[in-house]
Amino acid sequence: MEFGCRDIASIQAGLRARRFSAVELAESVLARVHAQDVRLHAFLEVTDELALRAAGRVDSAIVAGAFDELGPLAGVPIAYKDNMNLAGTHTTCASRMLENYVSPYTATCVKRTLDVGAIPIGKLNMDEFAFGSSTETSAFGVTRNPWELDRVPGGSSGGSAAAVAAGMVPVALGSDTGGSVRQPACFCGVVGVKPTYGVVSRYGVVAFGSSLDQVGPFARTVRDAALALNALSGRDPLDCTSQECTLDFTANLAQGVAGMRVGVVPAFLEAEGLSAEVKAKVEEAAEQLSRLGATIVEVELPNAKAAMSAYYVLGPCEAFSNLSRFDGLRYGYQDAGHDDLGGQYEASRAVGFGPETRRRIMLGSYLLSSGVYETYYYPAQQVRTLITQDYVTAFEACDCILGPVSPTAAWRFGERSDPRSMYLSDMFTVSINIAGNGGMSVPVGVGAHTGLPVGVQLVAPAFRDANMLRVAAALETVYGPAPTAPGFASERAGD
Numbered sequence: 001m002e003f004g005c006r007d008i009a010s011i012q013a014g015l016r017a018r019r020f021s022a023v024e025l026a027e028s029v030l031a032r033v034h035a036q037d038v039r040l041h042a043f044l045e046v047t048d049e050l051a052l053r054a055a056g057r058v059d060s061a062i063v064a065g066a067f068d069e070l071g072p073l074a075g076v077p078i079a080y081k082d083n084m085n086l087a088g089t090h091t092t093c094a095s096r097m098l099e100n101y102v103s104p105y106t107a108t109c110v111k112r113t114l115d116v117g118a119i120p121i122g123k124l125n126m127d128e129f130a131f132g133s134s135t136e137t138s139a140f141g142v143t144r145n146p147w148e149l150d151r152v153p154g155g156s157s158g159g160s161a162a163a164v165a166a167g168m169v170p171v172a173l174g175s176d177t178g179g180s181v182r183q184p185a186c187f188c189g190v191v192g193v194k195p196t197y198g199v200v201s202r203y204g205v206v207a208f209g210s211s212l213d214q215v216g217p218f219a220r221t222v223r224d225a226a227l228a229l230n231a232l233s234g235r236d237p238l239d240c241t242s243q244e245c246t247l248d249f250t251a252n253l254a255q256g257v258a259g260m261r262v263g264v265v266p267a268f269l270e271a272e273g274l275s276a277e278v279k280a281k282v283e284e285a286a287e288q289l290s291r292l293g294a295t296i297v298e299v300e301l302p303n304a305k306a307a308m309s310a311y312y313v314l315g316p317c318e319a320f321s322n323l324s325r326f327d328g329l330r331y332g333y334q335d336a337g338h339d340d341l342g343g344q345y346e347a348s349r350a351v352g353f354g355p356e357t358r359r360r361i362m363l364g365s366y367l368l369s370s371g372v373y374e375t376y377y378y379p380a381q382q383v384r385t386l387i388t389q390d391y392v393t394a395f396e397a398c399d400c401i402l403g404p405v406s407p408t409a410a411w412r413f414g415e416r417s418d419p420r421s422m423y424l425s426d427m428f429t430v431s432i433n434i435a436g437n438g439g440m441s442v443p444v445g446v447g448a449h450t451g452l453p454v455g456v457q458l459v460a461p462a463f464r465d466a467n468m469l470r471v472a473a474a475l476e477t478v479y480g481p482a483p484t485a486p487g488f489a490s491e492r493a494g495d
Helices: 008-016 022-040 048-063 108-115 158-165 182-188 222-232 276-291 304-325 341-352 355-367 373-394 419-426 430-435 465-479
Strands: 043-046 077-081 119-124 171-176 191-194 214-219 261-264 295-298 400-404 438-446 453-460
Touching: 008 022, 008 048, 008 222, 022 043, 022 048, 022 077, 022 119, 022 158, 043 158, 048 119, 077 158, 108 119, 108 171, 108 222, 119 158, 158 171, 158 182, 158 214, 171 222, 182 191, 182 438, 182 453, 191 222, 191 465, 214 222, 222 465, 261 276, 276 295, 276 400, 276 438, 276 453, 276 465, 304 355, 304 373, 304 419, 304 430, 341 355, 355 373, 373 430, 400 465, 438 465, 453 465
Parallel strands: 077 119, 077 171, 261 295, 261 400
Antiparallel strands: 043 119, 171 214, 191 214, 191 438, 400 453, 438 453
């Protein structure tokens, strides 16, 4: 039985009816991961013992008649991007710097899934310290796209997207700093959600950009992603940026879009580099929403063209600050044979960090230096304010914005060796992180030219993430739930 190909409702229905036990479910998922991941390399660590222990607790609750008291992810296999601490497991951030680091504590987002009965299957590959758009910067090898193994799965949460797309787990967590949930979800043909900044605690997630990062779920259906958000959201006293959030993200999924106003940004559809097949899919999705009763309106984001420039000032500056803690002394890689502290620092960081990480550290150091800060960092913060206001103004005319996720479908390994071309793959996603709004990718079939998955991006007003989930659910009635990638869907789970 391939439980990773199932949705949450069918898994929980089977557990309630005792057609299988949680331990049997966990054993099946673990066996599939061990068998299939040799082709993908989505996992950096598989947590067999933790999974079976958690499954045993779920079975005990079933016997006691307390299964429904566990919560929205009861009995659901889940995996975590490897920048999320889980006590007793390695948290490497796909970097040699943390290759041997074992977490002494558990991140709030991880703990909340475990508290509602989820079964932890393992830790997932990523771009090193989340710096990348293809999972090619991982120190431990690339993750492959389940749809075509010679193509990237996107990044930085490529392992999370690939694991769900290949039917290894029904739900995975990733983090999104400039598109790192939405873009890999688009490339792998699954649902990926970046909630409004503050909806999910960042405590215990290794930081890239503290004002930009947000944890979000990957799933095969919109409802499963919403259920995961129900488990993840809410105020955390350990994270002062987290906000009280008591919404049921599943509440409005079946209401449809009749009467809703969906905004389209004309400039996005005429952007340089946007492929014809992606543009066609966005236009098709808008037409489908119109047929379902939504009103399509044009909105403007006049400062969005400056988002990339602002992001690649703000992001590296925050990364430079956050990565200063990795000095090779308290923990992390330590280069041997140095008598002076400066030499120890330099050698440990030069070897422990990969090329892209070093590039971002150097860029952040330069941008925050005396005489440069005023020229770049301060104006970038001013642009941030303008972009945030643009979204506020746009949402006066609409309830949700529809647009592209990425300019193209997934590219082949090695096709984008130039960092600038890689950065431009996030041109439609970074403004949402700058403004702090919620955004998501929902699959809308495959491209006419490549035959690869294409997703569209939905953006919601701050703390009104239910708007985009409602629109996504309507699109899902047209396009169906995300399919398991063809090469991994040989046998669908049955009771």
